[in-house]
Amino acid sequence: MTPVHARTGQRQPIDADPVLKLEGITKRFPGVVALNKVDFDVRPGEVHALLGENGAGKSTLMKVLAGKHQANEGRIILGGEEMAFENPKHAKRAGVVLIHQEQSLVPEMTVAENIFLGSLPKKWGNRVDWRKLREDTNAILETLKCSFQHDDLVGSLSIAKKQMVEIGRALVFTPRVVVFDEPTASLTDHEKPVLYDVIHSLCEQGVGIVYISHRMDEIFHLSHRISVLRDGEYTGTVNTCETHEDEVTRMMIGRSLELDHASKPTDFGENMLELRNLTVKRIFEDVSFNVRKGEIVGMYGLVGAGRSEVAETIFGLRTPVAGEVVLDGEVVNFRSTHDAVAAGIALVPEDRKDQGLILGMNCRDNMTLASLSSVSSGGFMKGSAERSVYDKYHQAMKIKTPSWRQKVGNLSGGNQQKIVIGKWLHTHPKLLILDEPTRGIDVGSKAEIHALVKDLAKSGYAVLVISSEMPEVLGLSNRIIAMYDGRVTAEFDGDSVSEDALVQAITGMGTSAPAAATA
Numbered sequence: 001m002t003p004v005h006a007r008t009g010q011r012q013p014i015d016a017d018p019v020l021k022l023e024g025i026t027k028r029f030p031g032v033v034a035l036n037k038v039d040f041d042v043r044p045g046e047v048h049a050l051l052g053e054n055g056a057g058k059s060t061l062m063k064v065l066a067g068k069h070q071a072n073e074g075r076i077i078l079g080g081e082e083m084a085f086e087n088p089k090h091a092k093r094a095g096v097v098l099i100h101q102e103q104s105l106v107p108e109m110t111v112a113e114n115i116f117l118g119s120l121p122k123k124w125g126n127r128v129d130w131r132k133l134r135e136d137t138n139a140i141l142e143t144l145k146c147s148f149q150h151d152d153l154v155g156s157l158s159i160a161k162k163q164m165v166e167i168g169r170a171l172v173f174t175p176r177v178v179v180f181d182e183p184t185a186s187l188t189d190h191e192k193p194v195l196y197d198v199i200h201s202l203c204e205q206g207v208g209i210v211y212i213s214h215r216m217d218e219i220f221h222l223s224h225r226i227s228v229l230r231d232g233e234y235t236g237t238v239n240t241c242e243t244h245e246d247e248v249t250r251m252m253i254g255r256s257l258e259l260d261h262a263s264k265p266t267d268f269g270e271n272m273l274e275l276r277n278l279t280v281k282r283i284f285e286d287v288s289f290n291v292r293k294g295e296i297v298g299m300y301g302l303v304g305a306g307r308s309e310v311a312e313t314i315f316g317l318r319t320p321v322a323g324e325v326v327l328d329g330e331v332v333n334f335r336s337t338h339d340a341v342a343a344g345i346a347l348v349p350e351d352r353k354d355q356g357l358i359l360g361m362n363c364r365d366n367m368t369l370a371s372l373s374s375v376s377s378g379g380f381m382k383g384s385a386e387r388s389v390y391d392k393y394h395q396a397m398k399i400k401t402p403s404w405r406q407k408v409g410n411l412s413g414g415n416q417q418k419i420v421i422g423k424w425l426h427t428h429p430k431l432l433i434l435d436e437p438t439r440g441i442d443v444g445s446k447a448e449i450h451a452l453v454k455d456l457a458k459s460g461y462a463v464l465v466i467s468s469e470m471p472e473v474l475g476l477s478n479r480i481i482a483m484y485d486g487r488v489t490a491e492f493d494g495d496s497v498s499e500d501a502l503v504q505a506i507t508g509m510g511t512s513a514p515a516a517a518t519a
Helices: 057-066 088-095 111-115 130-143 161-168 191-202 216-222 243-255 307-313 337-343 352-356 363-367 369-375 383-396 414-427 443-458 470-476 499-506
Strands: 019-029 030-041 047-050 073-078 080-084 094-101 177-181 208-212 224-228 231-241 270-280 286-294 296-300 322-327 330-332 346-349 431-434 462-467 478-486 488-493
Touching: 019 057, 019 478, 030 057, 030 073, 030 208, 030 431, 047 057, 047 216, 047 243, 057 177, 057 208, 057 499, 080 177, 088 094, 088 243, 111 130, 111 161, 130 161, 161 191, 161 270, 177 330, 177 478, 191 208, 191 216, 208 216, 216 243, 224 243, 231 243, 243 443, 270 307, 270 462, 286 296, 286 307, 286 322, 286 488, 296 307, 296 443, 296 470, 307 431, 307 462, 322 499, 337 346, 346 414, 352 414, 363 369, 363 383, 369 414, 383 414, 414 431, 414 443, 443 470, 462 470, 470 499, 478 499, 488 499
Parallel strands: 030 231, 047 208, 047 224, 094 177, 177 208, 296 462, 296 478, 346 431, 431 462
Antiparallel strands: 019 030, 019 073, 073 080, 224 231, 270 286, 270 322, 322 330, 478 488
């Protein structure tokens, strides 16, 4: 059992020789040095957190470890033996398993086939042993306390459930080191403790865990040690029980993070958006609220409460069976998202990779996707106009990329999100909807996006923010709409709401009808 600090409740560092050592790892890509002589090690039975801003090199370092990238310089030492992994399969056979931030599942295959992909159990004649496949998969799903079945198609699962399938893959092998890259980014509050139990179980078996996350509460709850990268270089390592969030933040970004505790504005304009008893069959019912010019309204609720679906309906992706959407004083009935964009609505979606970007396209072209008419003439694109748009938001949003020619798929999550936001800001919307705007983003980028949202509201934008993070909703919102099971259960003033009241509203406790609007 891992010793726990008596005063802080945090885990004491483990005194053991490392099961894994990375020495002097350097990785270069065209135009950029992603890693420069980075050292890192993991001890058996410990959780070693790896932190850094988006683009600091965390994921690149782990991809070198897992055989997806080959280092230009440096050594990988596993169990005292120097290794050179040619590919991820080679690394897995040696006992190094990477659970990707970007899901790498095959939607057309079943849960069982995805979990054992590349290592399907075989019987006589090299045929798949389907019975053993079912039994072994069911054992893994039971360990992870999953509600879905072994024969469900992965494409039919939610993002959170797909993440549990990814985690299930690690349990197939007998791992020596498991890397979790943002494992809770799409997990529900119910699923997170299950993941923590799996991590603790692996530690008790002597497995070394590398844990990458931007969620400080998780880092301080789970880890024994914390190492930090900044701009591709190793900054330092601290024992978790001997440090605090401010010190780790300074190591990550080179400065203390100044939080804006100023009181929120209360002087707003007329309604920009009003929903009147909006209903989509079997998803949400009788949803009513408003968003005024210059106001930030937060929507908070558990996964499955209907928040994203409400946003999609406003944006023309879903057709309501009842109710009205009123935009700037006029009832609208959008037949498509094109109609919504033309009317002045922008939606930054929850899943930036699948819904917000074309990963194989360069940064400039992604930035102008939602406003092609502004950068074209006579059916031909104007390169200079495209470049001007890109330069504007590249500078304003501090996007880190060596060139506009860089493929968006090669950028960090935070820089990808900035491009999605910039793309929609160039449409000059009346209403900006942000669905999980800082999911999987480091503290520095998160603070920048929060400041941007507040500045947009001050300049007159009506902003609707959907978030699963309570601190984000409380810190940004002038008002908060709580949803549970497809219904609005309460509406709160953003400055006076308590965390307890908000939790009760999103779990259906003690609320039988929506609270009266405070505005």
